[in-house]
Structures are given as C-alpha cells and as structure tokens.
Amino acid sequence: MPTTLESVVTKYLRTGSPAQRTREEYSTTLRKWSRWSGVVPLERLGRKEIREFLDWVHEDAASRAGTNPGRTTNKVRSHLRAALSWAWENDILDVLPRFPRHKPQRDVAGKHYLTKSEINALYFATHQMRSPRGWNEAWPVGRYWRAALVVFFNYGVDTGTVWKTLPFHEPIRWRHISWGRQSPDRELKESSPWGWLYYRRVKTGKAFWRPMNRTVRLHLKSLCPDEPDPDAPVFLGGGTRPNIRFRQLCKLAGISPKRDIESGDERLWVLKDLRKTCATYYDEHVPESSVEILGHSAGGITYRHYAHRAPLAFRAILGLPQPSSFKTLARGFEGQCPCCRRKFEEADS
Structure with a gap:
C-alpha cells in the first residue's frame, strides 16, 4: 500500500507535542499538497516532484496576491522536509529525497541575524563590560564573553548550554573538552587537529561531539x-x-534594536539571535549544513545516522570563515585594536 503524506505527517506530529499553531501550519501544508495536481506516493517522490510542488506553491501564493510567496514556499518546504526526514529515520521511507534550494524571500520581521561588522563590535565591546558584584575570577568577565561569542557563532548552541540558568540545563564543563585529535565518540572517524567539544541541546537533549577549529580552541x-x-x-x-x-x-x-518591517516596532536582541546568526552563515558557507550544526529535529539526526552525516558538519565547522575580530587572539593582538594597536582598557568592577 503506498505511503501518503497525510499519514506520515499525522504520525510525525503524534511523536512530539507541537503547539496548536504548528499543527495548524502543517494542516495548511497538507491542504496545499492535496490541491496540487501532481500528488504522488512518497515512495516515488524525488527532487523533481518536490521542486514542481514548491514551484506550484510559489505560483499559487503569488496569484492570491501574497506579499511574500517565497516565505510561504520555504515554510512548506520546511514542513515537507521535517516529515520526510522523520519517515526516513523511522524506516518508513528507504531513501530521503534531495530538496531544492530555498526560494528568495523577504524577511517579514526584519533582519534576524547579526552582521559580521556587528559581531566585531560586540567582540570588542566586551572589554567595556563591568564585572558582576563580587567577581573574583582570574580573568575579566569580558574574556568569558568573547569566548562565548565565538562558541555561539561556530556552533549555534542554546543559551542554557553556555550558562546554566535553569536547573535542567547542562552547561559546557571542562570535562566536555578534549584537546586530542581523535574524537572521544568512536562513531566519528574524522580527526581534528584542534580538538573536540561536547554539548547537549536543551530542547531535544541530543548530545554532540563537534570538532573545534583554531579560533574556538584558542579562545x-x-x-x-x-x-x-x-x-x-x-x-x-x-x-x-x-x-x-x-x-x-x-x-x-x-x-540598534531590530525593527519589524510591517509594524515598525523595535525588538531587543537576545542571545537566541546568535543561534540564527550561526545558521545564516553556515548556510552561506555550506548549503543545508545549519540543520546538522544546530541539531534541528527536522534534520532527522539520530545515533543510527549520525556517523554518516557527521562529515558535513565536520567540513563546515573547520572551514567556516570567522569574523575578523575573532582572529585577534591568533595574531597576538588580544586586548588591542587590530587596526591601530590601541590597547583596550578592561572596565573596572
């Protein structure tokens, strides 16, 4: 009996506890799928059929005077990819079809990520951070924040993975860092010259051993x-x-705060925006790599498949272009402006 998208989506949603709004969005995607004239069983679904369906969604949204058909199409694409990845992970599908690239879209809520010039400004501004009351650590608080910015940018970790703010958070500890070339996870065959970093996602609980690049190791x-x-x-x-x-x-x-394009309202930046920043630059560097790096459930990454998909994350992390400010430590300019060599004065407590 052929497998239908409706049955897969129903089972996929039952495995988790998505919000009501998320369920409604998946229902909308299923209605679009049923309206599409080229509906095929999932066993015969390939890149060509997916592209034709997404093109139809884009044309349909545009014909309905939609203001952002690219965003509508990309939302449908993410739903389809999440459901098919789950089906592949659970042996309902033998092969996960390749997906075409995202459609160009207008970000309705404005820029969700920080530019590299803004990251550089954040990095150097850490020298002006005042230490918390009672601070008696060996290093100024700004040094910890500089290293945290580097980790956020390279791995897109959750805030609770860096700083434990709730009891169930598992922050990165010194035992989670391996300076050796070989990964402590024996399922990984690659070796990293800079060592390895372990962390666990707050939302899904999935654990990862990721390679460190030179910038992460130095910080x-x-x-x-x-x-x-x-x-x-x-x-x-x-x-x-x-x-x-x-x-x-x-x-x-x-x-400056973010600004909503439609309403004009300002919204303050939060640390989660660094996760979005990480995703943006990884997809520019290696398309689709952000799904693997950030550990999204939609990526279908499990222990059974992790060793096969790890090379993509390995290649992306070791080759990700770094903001210029991150390179000051490697060049011996820590605490100095890279252009004029003016020494930054750490803020007093």
Missing part, C-alpha cells in the same frame, strides 16, 4: 586554568539572566 585555551576542575563550568559571568547582560553589551557596541 577556550585562554580561559583554561593550569589544573581545571573537570566538573567546573567553562563559561562564567552570564548571571541568572544572561539576556539582560547581552542587551547591555549590544548597547556598549552601539547596535
């Missing part, structure tokens, strides 16, 4: 004490509300 080494406590957290200085400190950092860096 983590700059925080490492001579004899680190394996159970001690790597990152300090986030406080109980790191988003408040991040907004203060944005103010120091002179970064």
Whole structure:
C-alpha cells in the first residue's frame, strides 16, 4: 500500500507535542499538497516532484496576491522536509529525497541575524563590560564573553548550554573538552587537529561531539586554568539572566534594536539571535549544513545516522570563515585594536 503524506505527517506530529499553531501550519501544508495536481506516493517522490510542488506553491501564493510567496514556499518546504526526514529515520521511507534550494524571500520581521561588522563590535565591546558584584575570577568577565561569542557563532548552541540558568540545563564543563585529535565518540572517524567539544541541546537533549577549529580552541585555551576542575563550568559571568547582560553589551557596541518591517516596532536582541546568526552563515558557507550544526529535529539526526552525516558538519565547522575580530587572539593582538594597536582598557568592577 503506498505511503501518503497525510499519514506520515499525522504520525510525525503524534511523536512530539507541537503547539496548536504548528499543527495548524502543517494542516495548511497538507491542504496545499492535496490541491496540487501532481500528488504522488512518497515512495516515488524525488527532487523533481518536490521542486514542481514548491514551484506550484510559489505560483499559487503569488496569484492570491501574497506579499511574500517565497516565505510561504520555504515554510512548506520546511514542513515537507521535517516529515520526510522523520519517515526516513523511522524506516518508513528507504531513501530521503534531495530538496531544492530555498526560494528568495523577504524577511517579514526584519533582519534576524547579526552582521559580521556587528559581531566585531560586540567582540570588542566586551572589554567595556563591568564585572558582576563580587567577581573574583582570574580573568575579566569580558574574556568569558568573547569566548562565548565565538562558541555561539561556530556552533549555534542554546543559551542554557553556555550558562546554566535553569536547573535542567547542562552547561559546557571542562570535562566536555578534549584537546586530542581523535574524537572521544568512536562513531566519528574524522580527526581534528584542534580538538573536540561536547554539548547537549536543551530542547531535544541530543548530545554532540563537534570538532573545534583554531579560533574556538584558542579562545577556550585562554580561559583554561593550569589544573581545571573537570566538573567546573567553562563559561562564567552570564548571571541568572544572561539576556539582560547581552542587551547591555549590544548597547556598549552601539547596535540598534531590530525593527519589524510591517509594524515598525523595535525588538531587543537576545542571545537566541546568535543561534540564527550561526545558521545564516553556515548556510552561506555550506548549503543545508545549519540543520546538522544546530541539531534541528527536522534534520532527522539520530545515533543510527549520525556517523554518516557527521562529515558535513565536520567540513563546515573547520572551514567556516570567522569574523575578523575573532582572529585577534591568533595574531597576538588580544586586548588591542587590530587596526591601530590601541590597547583596550578592561572596565573596572
């Protein structure tokens, strides 16, 4: 009996607890699928059929005087990819079809990510951050935030993975860092000259051993004490509300709030926007790599398939172009302006 998209989506939604709005969006996608004249069983669904369906969705949205048909099409694409990835992961489908690229779209809510010039401004503004009350650590709080920015940019981790703000968060600890070439995860065959970093996603609980590139290694080494406590957290200085400190950092860096294009309302930046920033630059660097790097459930990454998909993440992480400010540590200009060599004065506590 042929497998229908309706049956797969129904089973997929039952496996989790999506919000009502998410269920409604999937129902809308199914209605579009049933209206499309080229409906085929999922066993015969390939890249050609997916492209034709998405082209039809785009034309349909445009004919209905839609203001952003590209965004509508990309939303349908994400639903279709999530459901098919789940079906492939659970052996309902033998092969996961390739997907065409995203359609050009207008970001309705404005720019969701930080530009590299803004990241550079954030990085250098950390020298102006005041230490929290009672701060007695060996390094200024800005050094921890600089390393945190590097980790956010390269891995798109959750805020709770860097700073434990809730009891169920598992922050990165010194035992989660391996400086050796070989990964502690034996399923990974690659070797990294800069070492490996372990972290767990807050939302899904999935665990990852990711390779470090030179930039990440240097920044983590700059925080490492001579004899680190394996159970001690790597990152300090986030406080109980790191988003408040991040907004203060944005103010120091002179970064204006986001602005909604349609309403004109301003919205403050949050640390989650660094995750969106990570996704943006990875997809520019290696298309579709952000799904693997960020550990999205839609990617269908499980222990069974992880070893086969890890090379994509490995290649993307080791080759991701870094913002110029991140390179100051490698060039020996830590604490100095890279253009004029003016020394930054760390803010007093």
